[in-house]
Amino acid sequence: MFLCAVRPRQASLFRSVVAAMSTGTFVLLQPLNYRGGVRVEPADSCGTEKAFEPATGRVIATLQCSGEKEVDLAVKNSMLAFKSWSQKSGMERAQVLLEAARMIKEQKDAIATMETINNGKSVFEARQDVDTSWQCLEYYAGLAASMAGEHIQLPGGSFGYTRREPLGVCVGIGAWNYPFQIACWKSAPALACGNAMIFKPSPFTPVSALLLAEIYTKAGAPPGLFNVVQGGAATGQFLCQHPDVAKVSFTGSVPTGAKIMEMSAKGIKPVTLELGGKSPLIIFEDCTLENAVKGAMVANFLSQGQVCCNGTRVFVQKTILDKFIKEVVEQTEKIKIGDPLLEDTRMGPLINEPHLERVLGFIKSAKKQGATVLYGGKPYVPTDPKLKHGFYMTPCILTDCTDDMTCVREEIFGPVMSILSFENEEEVLERANDTIYGLAAGVFTRNIQRAHRVAAQLQVGTCYINNYNVSPVELPFGGYKKSGFGRENGRVTIEYYSQLKTVYVEMGDVESF
Numbered sequence: 288m289f290l291c292a293v294r295p296r297q298a299s300l301f302r303s304v305v306a307a308m309s310t311g312t313f314v315l316l317q318p319l320n321y322r323g324g325v326r327v328e329p330a331d332s333c334g335t336e337k338a339f340e341p342a343t344g345r346v347i348a349t350l351q352c353s354g355e356k357e358v359d360l361a362v363k364n365s366m367l368a369f370k371s372w373s374q375k376s377g378m379e380r381a382q383v384l385l386e387a388a389r390m391i392k393e394q395k396d397a398i399a400t401m402e403t404i405n406n407g408k409s410v411f412e413a414r415q416d417v418d419t420s421w422q423c424l425e426y427y428a429g430l431a432a433s434m435a436g437e438h439i440q441l442p443g444g445s446f447g448y449t450r451r452e453p454l455g456v457c458v459g460i461g462a463w464n465y466p467f468q469i470a471c472w473k474s475a476p477a478l479a480c481g482n483a484m485i486f487k488p489s490p491f492t493p494v495s496a497l498l499l500a501e502i503y504t505k506a507g508a509p510p511g512l513f514n515v516v517q518g519g520a521a522t523g524q525f526l527c528q529h530p531d532v533a534k535v536s537f538t539g540s541v542p543t544g545a546k547i548m549e550m551s552a553k554g555i556k557p558v559t560l561e562l563g564g565k566s567p568l569i570i571f572e573d574c575t576l577e578n579a580v581k582g583a584m585v586a587n588f589l590s591q592g593q594v595c596c597n598g599t600r601v602f603v604q605k606t607i608l609d610k611f612i613k614e615v616v617e618q619t620e621k622i623k624i625g626d627p628l629l630e631d632t633r634m635g636p637l638i639n640e641p642h643l644e645r646v647l648g649f650i651k652s653a654k655k656q657g658a659t660v661l662y663g664g665k666p667y668v669p670t671d672p673k674l675k676h677g678f679y680m681t682p683c684i685l686t687d688c689t690d691d692m693t694c695v696r697e698e699i700f701g702p703v704m705s706i707l708s709f710e711n712e713e714e715v716l717e718r719a720n721d722t723i724y725g726l727a728a729g730v731f732t733r734n735i736q737r738a739h740r741v742a743a744q745l746q747v748g749t750c751y752i753n754n755y756n757v758s759p760v761e762l763p764f765g766g767y768k769k770s771g772f773g774r775e776n777g778r779v780t781i782e783y784y785s786q787l788k789t790v791y792v793e794m795g796d797v798e799s800f
């Protein structure tokens with residue numbers, strides 16, 4: 288067990304990570320809030336939450352959920368930081384973001400290790416998440432200096448101009464499936480635009496946002512520019528309802544998203560909602576089968592299937608159905624499940640026991656409704672004794688699915704692929720769009736006209752052609768329909784973290800009544 292010898296207030300989490308590189312050894316030291324450039328105990332609390340190491344089932348920390356007083360202190364502190372930060376030039380802000388990106392790259396292994404310990408995803412994947420995180424900071428650093436308004440000539444020599452200004456103190460609320468990436472995807476554009484941010488991670492994954500907070504401070508961000516408050520729903524509510532919070536950017540489920548929107552509406556606050564999905568992946572007979580199979584695996588089993596945009600409704604054209612199924616089962620059998628910190632593991636545990644039970648429940652109901660479990664879908668106990676209380680299951684392939692089954696309609700958020708067959712393009716498009724969600728979709732075909740025609744007709748925020756679940760920072764990411772609105776990544780996100788001021792300049796005399 289690792290115990291930090293230095294005073295907790297000053298203990299850097301990175302020291303803990305370096306000392307705890309193997310599963311079953313890490314203990315997270317308090318305090319877990321981050322305010323004014325240091326880790327602090329919350330001023331008040333509204334209950335506790337436990338954070339686990341999913342690989343072993345061990346509790347790694349009991350969190351004090353921040354109360355109203357702590358939230359207010361965090362907001363006041365961030366408002367102070369906002370005063371100075373918002374006055375800096377884009378180039379000055381970019382320097383801090385670039386230094387933070389450099390430090391993330393330098394600490395990539397430590398951050399990925401911590402993410403794996405707290406979330407359960409394989410360290411192989413966690414490293415990719417860290418890459419998409421520092422890339423996000425670099426990207427918005429690059430845009431910070433080019434944020435500008437326009438000059439508009441008016442009659443008589445008068446003119447107007449616009450200024451793109453920050454919003455103020457923004458709140459980021461995160462889900463547990465991409466803890467570090469979500470914190471970066473929200474904070475990088477927010478800070479680049481001159482805002483301050485208070486971030487509340489999911490209580491299941493409190494750790495890596497603290498790593499990011501330490502990095503921002505070391506990179507030169509003023510104290511309070513990026514504060515972290517820990518807690519669950521009640522803490523999230525205090526944040527959304529705080530009168531001095533200018534914007535809320537939320538990543539999580541549709542029901543919580545609706546509550547966030549309601550609270551924000553009362554305060555007339557803009558919101559970004561990155562919500563859930565039940566995305567279709569359409570595989571035409573003229574695809575490159577090997578790529579389509581790989582695509583389906585990435586679209587379903589990444590992060591143990593706990594990915595918002597996963598393509599879990601896999602529509603396969605009837606003529607290649609048998610070939611596709613044979614190949615996908617063969618590949619799925621090869622997935623190595625186990626200790627997520629081992630280099631060759633590709634599937635770790637699910638986030639916690641209730642979630643594992645929920646996912647297994649979906650498989651049970653799929654069977655009841657007539658689906659066939661062609662592969663997996665069972666609890667899994669790795670041979671290593673220290674992993675026996677972890678939350679593992681075998682990846683699941685369901686066939687004989689129909690569009691009305693619960694496993695096809697609802698977001699499972701676990702490693703469960705539902706395979707459906709189709710005859711033609713028109714039919715599959717109608718079925719693919721028959722959902723309340725609209726986060727993503729995929730299409731595999733070598734027919735270039737068909738690929739673009741289908742992409743244009745899918746009611747989704749992101750459509751992948753001949754790949755899946757790739758997310759370059761240059762491309763906007765977000766949902767249609769109940770999967771939310773607003774975007775993360777891409778140039779457009781600047782608009783979600785800034786507001787436009789118009790200045791009119793009179794060059795003549797005022798005409799009076």
Ligand SMILES: NC(=O)c1ccc[n+]([C@@H]2O[C@H](COP(=O)([O-])OP(=O)(O)OC[C@H]3O[C@@H](n4cnc5c(N)ncnc54)[C@H](O)[C@@H]3O)[C@@H](O)[C@H]2O)c1
Nearest residue numbers: 461462463488489519520523524539540543561562563595
């Ligand atoms: N679209 C995306 O980019 C994206 C990315 C990741 C996850 N997700 C979605 O997130 C969901 C899984 O994450 P989850 O289980 O953490 O979601 P969740 O909605 O339960 O919780 C998300 C966050 O909201 C907080 N919260 C809960 N109730 C709240 C309330 N009443 N007020 C304020 N905050 C509150 C939680 O503490 C947590 O930090 C899935 O539906 C998944 O699809 C979407």
Ligand SMILES: C[N+](C)(C)CCCC=O
Nearest residue numbers: 465594595596756757758
């Ligand atoms: C990086 N991915 C795989 C596109 C996931 C984005 C966040 C969704 O849960």
